[in-house]
Amino acid sequence: MKRSGPLYTLLAGLLLALFMLSLNATTGTGSSSYGGDAPGTAASSPATGQGKPSPTPTKSPTPSKSPSKSPDEKPPPNADYAGRTDDDTSAVSLSLRDGKAIAYYCDGRDTESWLKGDVEDDGSMRLTGKHGAKLTGQLTGKRVRGTVDATDGRHAFTAAKAVKPSGLYRATTEVRGAKLDGGWIVLPDGSQVGIVKRDGKPAKAPRLDPRTGTARVDGDVVTARPVTP
Template sequence: MKPSGPLFTLLAGLLLGIFMLSLNATTGTKAKSSSDAATPTPTAPASTPATSTTPPAAPSPTPTPAPDSDYAGRTADDTAAVSVSVRDGKAIGYFCDGRSQESWLKGDVEDDGSMRLTGTNGARLDGVLHAGKIDGTVEIRDRTWKFTAARAVRPSGLYRATAEVRGAKIDGGWIVLPDGRQVGILNRDGKPVAAPRIDPASGAVVVDGTRLTARPVVP
């Protein structure tokens, strides 16, 4: 016997409803999975670098060049005198015992006041300028003298005279100390003797009856 029309219609509607429910369930799961995949994973915010609180380094002090001046003094054993003239970072020095031993030296003065002056036959003066004086050593022919040379104000300081007198070559060096004492050597054709006194005010000096002028020495 054939089923009636209404029963067939009801059965078909029930099957269609079950199919639709199954389809909706499947579609909803897939949509949810796709939505989850599309959502970006939150990331932690980048940390802000800590601001340094270390104060900037203080600028280095600008070196001060050695002042232009003249210096004169005695060796520690009081057997000789030393004078140094400083101009524009250059220096000329003179060591003299007033009898037979002398040496002219020259070199540079560093911004910290240190200096190394050199002369003939390996002569050397090492010194440091500070507090208005030069402390150092002079080395000549394997012998060393310590000295201190204080700032000298004219007429104190270093003098030299060169000339030809009666056929002889004259070369004289003088150190006028702050207390007025003079130490010098006069060379006649390379032979040293004690130098005659000069007039510090004018530099005048008489050598073998001839008047010469000793002039201040500067680098």
């Protein structure tokens, strides 16, 4: 009868061990149900920042195109113009070709100036010559209105569109050993204003025959040609 004590003790130990194993198994299942994430569930967890709308990419501003000329914008038409200064002391003639201009200012005695430059699409122009000479003009319709600054001062002028033989002529040659440079402005009314320089010395130009473009200088025939830029 005394030997049954240890047997009971051993049996009680086995029961306790079974109970503890059962308890551990039950606790492990509970941990999986209520504890942290079970293995393999990380993919189902929301990623950091998930749920926030992605910023819309900002488009780079399209570079603005440089303003270009309209196909309708063209330089003023080729033409010649001639007229007198407002004080009626001198004459001015201009020749316009493909956006370029050449002009001649002359008082018919001792002052003259050749000028050249560009003509803008709006008909404005700023021409320059030797000794600081300049001409500022504006083409409007069939005339050029402006001012010319020469060695004898500033003069306002109006030059109307010229029809041949009116216009601007020039002759550069040599006569009896002297270098000759002559300029003529033939005005719409048929009158002429011009200067001929012999070796740089100015004098009133002889009359030019517009039909032939010739003039007599010191008894010799000189041929003048229409001036274009």
